[in-house]
Amino acid sequence: MENSTCPVSRRFTVRFLPYVYSSVFIVGLVANGWGLKSLLQNWNKLGNVNVFVLNLGLTDILHLLTLPFLVVSYAMDRRWIFGDAFCKLTRFCFNLNLYGSIGFLTCISVYRYLAIVYPLRVMGRITVTHTAAVSVLVWLLVSVQSLPDMFFPKTLENTTEKCLDTTNGNHVERYLEYSLGWTLTGFCIPFFITLGCYGHVIAVICKTNSIDKVLKQRSLRFLVIVILLFSVCYIPHHLFKNLNLWARILSKQKKCRGWINGVYIARQISRGLVCLNSALNPLVYLHGHENIGAQIRQMLQRAWQTVTQPFQPT
Structure with missing residues (x-):
């Protein structure tokens, strides 16, 4: 942490994140490619919800293409050689x-x-046009929420050779305010909407016997996937991002606390976990299939073959 008097384990970041980003890049590309192929092959079976699933895949591809640059940076001891503009673009993606x-x-x-x-x-009233319009609205809202982040400096005060995921110490107080509002609108509100929807769905499923068994199974599968994504990827990210910003403010004020280093390490782990969403989201493509188990096994086998192929004898 710049401008701080509280020691933190900086080396942990350099040792941990390059391996996570490299693994997610390889597995994510294979999984999303396989998932999108499965989606297109079963487009007519799954209905208009496919428009949302397709856009979900596009967000993953957009992020995955930026990971090699972050891997290079952390492999060079966090040195950023691609310029300030591309740093901001990477964080925006x-x-x-x-x-x-x-x-x-x-x-x-x-x-x-x-x-x-x-x-x-x-x-019966929801058409492809409606789902496409909602998708455009989601992209616009997410862009508007993310745009202010690009106006915060992403480099240290005296050098452009670092690409920060938040901002430097001179602006950390304002960034925490922005981050808390962003967490509320970008994470908390959608999270509670999702919880409310599935709470009601479970209640209806339990009370109604006329609902198709396959539809029940698909709904429960998707609920498990959503719980997995929020629990593993999204909740830790937002919790430790804001705690770490607060810790940086305390450190800047020379108010060291015993938990600051623990929060810093947890923050780095949460950065790796939130990156996993690009590799886990393809589960959404497959949850509607009856043979989801076979689909996932085949997808993992292809990912493993891609990872191990360079090491196999020719």
């Missing part, structure tokens, strides 16, 4: 992926909710 993923998962949750709770009253 990450934010589009993160909050776009949350937004489109929320859209899919609402769509599933309407399909189960109001199948006749609402679902």
Whole structure:
């Protein structure tokens, strides 16, 4: 942490994140390629919700293409050689992926909710045009939320050879205010909408015997996937991002606390975990298939073959 008197384990970041980013890049590209192929092959079976799923895949690809540059940076002891403008673009793509993923998962949750709770009253009126318009709105909202982040400095005060994921010490107080508002609008509100939808869905499923068994299974599968994504990727990221910003403010004020280094390490781990969403989101493509187990095994086998192929004898 710049301008701080509180020691933190900086080396942990350099040792941890390059391996996570490299693994997510390889597995994510294979998984998203396979998932999108499966989506297109079953486009007519799954309905208009495919528009949201397709956009979810686009957010993943956008983020994955920036990971090699971050791997190079951390492999060079966090030295950034690609310029300030590209640093901000890289962070902007990450934010589009993160909050776009949350937004489109929320859209899919609402769509599933309407399909189960109001199948006749609402679902017959939803067209591809409607889902496409909502998708455009999600992209616009996420872009508007993420745009202020690009106006915060992403380099240290005296050098441009660092690419910070938040901002430097001179602006950390204002950035925490922005981050808390961003967390509320970009994460908390969609999270509670998703929880409300699936809470009602579970209640309806438990009370109604007329709902198709396959539809019940698909809804429960998607609920498990959403819980996995929020628990592993999104909640730790937002919690430790804001705690770490607060710790940086205390450190800047020379108010060292015993938990500051622990929060710093947890923050770096959460950065790796939130990156995993680009590799886990393809589960959404596959959750509607009856043979999801076989699909996932095949997808993992292809990812493993891609990773191990360079080491196999020719």
